[in-house]
Amino acid sequence: MKNLTDEELMILVSNDNLDMMSILFDRYHIRIFNFLLKMTRDRDISQDITQEVFYKAIKYRKSYKKGKFSSWIYTIARNIFSDHYQRQKNKDQRLDEIEYKVERQxxxxxxxxxxxxxxxxxxxxxxxxxxxxxxxxxxxxxxxxxxxxxxxxxxxxxxxxxxxxxxxxxxxxxxxx
The missing domain is CATH 1.10.10.10 (Winged helix-like DNA-binding domain superfamily/Winged helix DNA-binding domain)
Known part of the structure; x- marks a missing residue:
């Protein structure tokens, strides 16, 4: 099953074979996390949003339209980040005022x-x-x-x-x- 493309795996997931999502998770969770970490500059928030991305990918698996999986999953990540950013903005906090907790190597x-x-x-x-x-x-x-x-x-x-x-x-x- 690991030889299947991302798109083939997501089609299986959209047909309720949820076990295949673990392969997609293994392939994408670090990329999504790193993308979000660069956007939020907060490790904890990035972890939370990454979890939410994969939760929503499973929840809305039926909406997958057989396009490029990476585009679909990044779109979900962008939307969740945007929602998070808007919530922060509504609390009168700006992105550059959020306390950064990134551990420095x-x-x-x-x-x-x-x-x-x-x-x-x-x-x-x-x-x-x-x-x-x-x-x-x-x-x-x-x-x-x-x-x-x-x-x-x-x-x-x-x-x-x-x-x-x-x-x-x-x-x-x-x-x-």
Missing amino acids: EIDTIEKVEIKEQLNKALRELNPSDRELVIMNRYQGIKYQEIAEITGSTAGAVKTKVHRAIHKLKDCYLQNI
Whole structure:
């Protein structure tokens, strides 16, 4: 069963073979968690949202329309993150004011730590949609076409938006040096 594609496995899940979801979970939970961690900068919230993503994937398995599974699961993750962000916004908290709890791994040199901190600061300064595009494309390695499917856009528009977001990130980064 592990030789089946993501799409074949999800079709089985949508036909009530829920055991197959464990294979999809194994394939995607770390990617989804890392995507959410970059978006929230909070390990606990990212874990909670990741669990909710797979819960909703099972709950709404009948809505899967045999498209690309990764686009479908990332769309669920984006929607849940967006709901979370809106709830936080409604509590008069801004994304950049949320207390960050990310554990820092040891890094060889102080210079690398400073560069990473400056880049993360610049990333936080981007608006949420630009940050999301940069994270999906540059950190997660998701191709423009797939991001287009996830966001309901065209590949050309996504490529342009990512290019502009990278320039904004570069400007923010250079201002912080």
